Amino acid sequence: MAPTVLITGATGFIGSRVALEVLQAGYRARLSIRRPEQAEKLRRIFSRHLSNIDFVVVSDITVTGCFDEAIQDVQYVIHVASPLPDRNSDLLIPAMQGTTSILESACKNPSIKKVVVTSSISSFMPLAGQPHGTVITEDTGVPYDAKQGISPLLDPMVQYRASKVASYQAIIDFVQQRNPPFDLTTFHPSWVYGRNPVQEPHDDPSGSCGALVLTLLSSAKPINGQFLGVHVDDVAAAHKEVSEFVRQQYPSVAWKLIPEDWMNYAVDSSRAEKELGLKFKSMEDQVRDTVDQQLEFGKLPVQSVL
Ligand SMILES: NC(=O)c1ccc[n+]([C@@H]2O[C@H](COP(=O)([O-])OP(=O)(O)OC[C@H]3O[C@@H](n4cnc5c(N)ncnc54)[C@H](OP(=O)(O)O)[C@@H]3O)[C@@H](O)[C@H]2O)c1
Missing domain, CATH: 3.40.50.720 (NAD(P)-binding Rossmann-like Domain)
Known part of the structure; x- marks a missing residue:
């Protein structure tokens, strides 16, 4: 067995x-x-x-x-x-x-x-x-x-x-x-994004995915203090990179977050890649999977695009 x-x-x-x-x-x-x-x-x-x-x-x-x-x-x-x-x-x-x-x-x-x-x-x-x-x-x-x-x-x-x-x-x-x-x-993962197998269509996105979607939708810029301490730096750093990507990929969604150029720390994940043979999925994959699920569930406000 x-x-x-x-x-x-x-x-x-x-x-x-x-x-x-x-x-x-x-x-x-x-x-x-x-x-x-x-x-x-x-x-x-x-x-x-x-x-x-x-x-x-x-x-x-x-x-x-x-x-x-x-x-x-x-x-x-x-x-x-x-x-x-x-x-x-x-x-x-x-x-x-x-x-x-x-x-x-x-x-x-x-x-x-x-x-x-x-x-x-x-x-x-x-x-x-x-x-x-x-x-x-x-x-x-x-x-x-x-x-x-x-x-x-x-x-x-x-x-x-x-x-x-x-x-x-x-x-x-x-x-x-x-x-x-x-x-x-x-x-020791940092923020984890992607499709959530247990989210139902009527559920609001929660946890890290909810934080990503909410910040993209409701913040004009990464606000130091939104999640307090170093974690807000992580969110800010991640969103700095993702916001341009989502704008291009999903032009009909009313994103608010504007990229900012600051980062407080970096993560060296080379040991996990070497010892576990992992090839990490890209930021684009993480964001696409998170956003696609919320679009499918009708959770994102859309705007007309000229
Ligand atoms: N999401 C991220 O970005 C992230 C990043 C790094 C590390 N992590 C770690 O990954 C783990 C799971 O996170 P997640 O994002 O999957 O969170 P999640 O969706 O909120 O799931 C949390 C799970 O833990 C259970 N749980 C919560 N409080 C509990 C308690 N007092 N007693 C027993 N079970 C409890 C929940 O059970 P119920 O359904 O019964 O509440 C649920 O199964 C956590 O250890 C978190 O610290 C998450």
């Missing part, structure tokens, strides 16, 4: 795309969801692969041992679930504790060969920002003591970034203290 991959976060943008990739590669996928009713939509989205899917309900990923049962008969784990910026929910505990609880459960199951955790470029970025021109690599370290906690008064984006730093540190600490018997890989 094909190996089974336990995947968290499949109800979300990246996790659903990851699950599809895993299923298309011929693996079995066990999808961890928070509520039983979430399975219905996923069954529809993954209808071609139903014989290779099963579901487990883990209602609270912060509870130690919550994945013990879910991880039985599993060989690989991909942990994607983690909260995105949201003013109404705690980001730190699910990000940190959700990660350590799945690692704890994986340690109890000798059949686990590899665990992959979706982290973020944010886990390499100091909350106060980094010197202009910094090039971030996998070796960029960020001091942050998660025991300080995060004030609920902080902007949700700063809380998010802190949660990604803290959860990555929790992984490093876990590896040092527990020396787990499986391989452990972390991925």
Whole structure:
């Protein structure tokens, strides 16, 4: 029988795309969801692969041992679930504790060969920002003591970034203290764009895709502070490059964003390209897929073009 991959976060943008990739590669996928009713939509989205899917309900990923049962008969784990910026929910505990609880459960199951955790470029970025021109690599370290906690008064984006730093540190600490018997890989994507398998036509675009579309539509220029700190620099840098492209490609959409020539940091992704054999899709592909989906769903205001 094909190996089974336990995947968290499949109800979300990246996790659903990851699950599809895993299923298309011929693996079995066990999808961890928070509520039983979430399975219905996923069954529809993954209808071609139903014989290779099963579901487990883990209602609270912060509870130690919550994945013990879910991880039985599993060989690989991909942990994607983690909260995105949201003013109404705690980001730190699910990000940190959700990660350590799945690692704890994986340690109890000798059949686990590899665990992959979706982290973020944010886990390499100091909350106060980094010197202009910094090039971030996998070796960029960020001091942050998660025991300080995060004030609920902080902007949700700063809380998010802190949660990604803290959860990555929790992984490093876990590896040092527990020396787990499986391989452990972390991925650190920057903003992720493209088609969202779980977005329905009536849903507004959310998360990173929503941020891209909203900024293109509603900002006259990249505003420092829109997302606060270094993340707004990332958005600004990305949009600087994409705005000219979307104008040419989609002249009927009423884009507002005007390119600006500033960038605060760069990312060196050469290791991922070398070690994983990846050839990253272009900015044009990322934006085209994000925008095309919103056009198909009628989410973009159009204007007449002479
Ligand atoms: N999008 C990006 O640009 C980007 C960039 C870098 C890293 N990442 C990382 O990639 C991961 C997924 O991001 P995404 O864009 O796919 O976000 P998303 O669409 O909002 O999906 C988030 C997923 O995490 C689950 N989740 C959220 N809070 C949870 C909690 N407290 N307990 C259990 N599950 C929870 C959600 O489950 P429910 O459906 O039940 O809420 C959903 O499955 C996150 O770790 C994020 O930090 C994203």
